Amino acid sequence: MLVLILGSLTALGPLTIDLYLPALPQVSEDLHVSQAVTQLTLTAFMLGIALGQLVIGPLSDTLGRRRPLLIGLTVYVAASALCALAPNPALLVSMRLAQGLAGAAGIVIARAVVRDLYDGLAAARLLSSLMLVSGTAPILAPVLGAQLLHLTSWRGVFATLTLLGLAVLPATAALLPQTLPTAHRRRGGLPDTLRTMRGLISDGRFSGYLLTGSLGFAALFAYIAGSSFTLQQVYGASPQAYSLLFALNSIGLVATGQLNGKLLLGRFPSHHIVATGPAVLGAAGTVLVVLATTTHAGLPWIASALFFTACPVGMILPTTTALCLQRAPHAAGSASALLGTTQFLMGALAPALAGLGGQDTALPMALSVLGLALAATGCFLLLCRPEHPAPDPLAR
Numbered sequence: 093m094l095v096l097i098l099g100s101l102t103a104l105g106p107l108t109i110d111l112y113l114p115a116l117p118q119v120s121e122d123l124h125v126s127q128a129v130t131q132l133t134l135t136a137f138m139l140g141i142a143l144g145q146l147v148i149g150p151l152s153d154t155l156g157r158r159r160p161l162l163i164g165l166t167v168y169v170a171a172s173a174l175c176a177l178a179p180n181p182a183l184l185v186s187m188r189l190a191q192g193l194a195g196a197a198g199i200v201i202a203r204a205v206v207r208d209l210y211d212g213l214a215a216a217r218l219l220s221s222l223m224l225v226s227g228t229a230p231i232l233a234p235v236l237g238a239q240l241l242h243l244t245s246w247r248g249v250f251a252t253l254t255l256l257g258l259a260v261l262p263a264t265a266a267l268l269p270q271t272l273p274t275a276h277r278r279r280g281g282l283p284d285t286l287r288t289m290r291g292l293i294s295d296g297r298f299s300g301y302l303l304t305g306s307l308g309f310a311a312l313f314a315y316i317a318g319s320s321f322t323l324q325q326v327y328g329a330s331p332q333a334y335s336l337l338f339a340l341n342s343i344g345l346v347a348t349g350q351l352n353g354k355l356l357l358g359r360f361p362s363h364h365i366v367a368t369g370p371a372v373l374g375a376a377g378t379v380l381v382v383l384a385t386t387t388h389a390g391l392p393w394i395a396s397a398l399f400f401t402a403c404p405v406g407m408i409l410p411t412t413t414a415l416c417l418q419r420a421p422h423a424a425g426s427a428s429a430l431l432g433t434t435q436f437l438m439g440a441l442a443p444a445l446a447g448l449g450g451q452d453t454a455l456p457m458a459l460s461v462l463g464l465a466l467a468a469t470g471c472f473l474l475l476c477r478p479e480h481p482a483p484d485p486l487a488r
Contacts, residue, residue, distance in 0.1 A: 095218070097268050098205060099225020100260050101161075101198030104168070105141050108195060108253055109134065110233035113320045113338070114331045115246035122246065123181045127321060134317055136185045138440030140192020142433045145200040149429025150285040153278045157201050157208070157425075158270050164197025165264060169257035176250035192436075198260075200428045207417040207424035208271040213358055213486045216414035220353025223346055223406060234335035241331060278423065288423045292430055298419045300475025302434055304366060305412030307468035310438035311373055311461045312345075312405045315398055317442055318457030326454055327391040337395050341402040348406030362411055362486045363476065369408035370468040376400040377462030384454040394454060401461055408468070411486075418485055438464075 112133075120130045144164070152160050171191040178184035206218050240248050278284055292298050323329040323337060356365050379397045383389040413431060420427035442460060 093267060094209075095221055095225055097264060098202040099222045101202040101264065102222055103225065104198045104257070104260060105192075105195045107233050107256070108172075108191060109137065109316065110338070110342075111237045111240075111253060112246070112249050113316070114234055114237040114335055115241060115249050116320050117324065118241065119184075119246050123184070125181050129181055131317060132185050133181075133188045135440050136189040137192040137195075138313070138436050140189040140194075141196045141199065142192075142436030142440060144193035144196025145429045145432035145436070147429075148197045149200040149204065149425040149427075149432070150278075150288075150423075151425070152201050152204055152272070153285075153423055153425035156270050156272050156274070156277060157205055158265075158268065161197050161201045161268075162261070162265055164194045165257060165261040167194035168197075169254055169261065172250055172254040172257055176247045176254065196432065196436075200425070200432050203413065203417065203428040203431065204424040205268075205271045207421065207428070211421070212414075212418060215417060216357050216362070216410060216486050217353045219410040219414050220349050220357065223349030223353075223410060232339065234338040235332075238331040238335035272425075285426060288426045289430060292420055292423070292427055295419060296475050298416055298427075300471055301366075301412045301415040301419075302431060303471040304370065304468050304476065305409055305416070305431070306434040306438045307464050307471060308369060308373060308405050308408035308412075309435040310442045311377070311464035311468070312402065313439035313442035314457055314460035314464060315341075315401045318454070318460070319398060322454045322457055323391065323394070327394055329391060337398070340395075341399050344399050344403040345406045348403045349410060350406075352407045352410060356407070357411070357486065361484045362415060363484070365407055366411050366415070366476070367469075367472060369404040369411075370465050370472060372400065372404040373408075374462065374465035374469060376404075377458060377465045380454065380458035381462055384458045415485055 116127075116130050119125075119133070120127060123130075148160050148164060168191060171187050171194055175184060175187045175191060178187055202222070203219075206215055206222075210218055236252075237249055240252060244251075278288075319338065320334065323334045324331065329337065352365065376397055380394070380401070383393055383397060387393075416431050417424060417427055442464070
């Protein structure tokens with residue numbers, strides 16, 4: 093039940109993006125705006141979910157986990173309903189920002205709850221298991237979103253998100269206990285929070301894990317943001333075909349996460365696992381650039397390269413998250429906030445990068461994936477290389 097509830101909370105943010113993706117071209121047409129303006133609805137949500145974590149994470153270290161979580165879910169429901177009613181792009185973008193700010197509560201507090209209850213390898217395996225639950229919803233989301241477009245407009249997509257929020261809210265209130273006892277809460281207020289975050293950032297290994305995971309996450313979002321227009325408008329995929337391809341890639345991401353948690357962690361050093369992820373991601377980005385520039389490859393070739401773009405993130409994210417939280421047992425909420433904020437701020441830039449070249453080429457998306465993968469590799473090599481001999485940080 094814990095995995096189900098925490099997985100649902102972490103899934104709500106990605107689900108809010110993925111259910112909406114097949115409708116992006118329709119939003120552009122309905123509101124008479126360009127692709128770049130439509131991409132702002134993704135960027136606004138990403139900025140909101142990044143900044144919201146920075147506030148809600150430390151707040152949960154002070155007030156406990158339940159109260160900020162339940163307030164955030166309530167605001168998420170209201171913002172989703174207003175998105176469905178938005179008459180113009182300005183209101184839609186602003187409500188997407190509010191939706192992200194409120195939806196941040198589920199993501200940041202779910203990670204903090206894992207650190208409250210588990211340590212080391214157990215925490216890493218639980219975080220990988222959460223990908224099974226939180227990853228299943230995004231797999232189904234584009235398929236459901238495409239089918240919803242047969243029955244309703246993009247506004248119906250936001251109405252569906254409102255109903256999903258209404259389902260998660262009472263389940264969380266009833267089934268998720270308080271995991272941070274009063275005696276363990278931080279009392280120093282804002283100055284103490286700032287000192288804690290400064291201390292975490294000054295920890296080279298924490299920052300290395302943070303940047304490696306966040307850059308891998310941004311590469312995933314460069315693919316997510318760019319693939320809707322690329323596959324449908326450049327390579328001729330229908331909304332239904334696009335949603336099925338996206339679902340297949342998401343299955344690869346979830347399967348890699350399960351392989352990571354059940355077979356790799358504990359058998360291989362965690363640093364080797366983290367290093368493998370950006371390497372595979374960089375190889376996939378290189379293939380994408382080659383296909384976009386030197387060949388007239390069809391949809392199957394591009395789709396195959398995108399599959400190997402999604403999969404390695406299933407290794408990178410849970411492992412770097414566990415390594416970050418392992419270094420902050422005294423401030424799980426603040427560490428989770430820094431982790432989530434950095435991930436989503438970098439992810440918020442990815443749609444803008446992927447859309448720079450317009451709607452007629454896959455090259456901006458491909459270059460974005462490759463560049464972010466190379467940056468993740470560089471951060472890991474510079475900041476995270478272990479001393480020899482050194483125990484595995486997660487081997488307990």
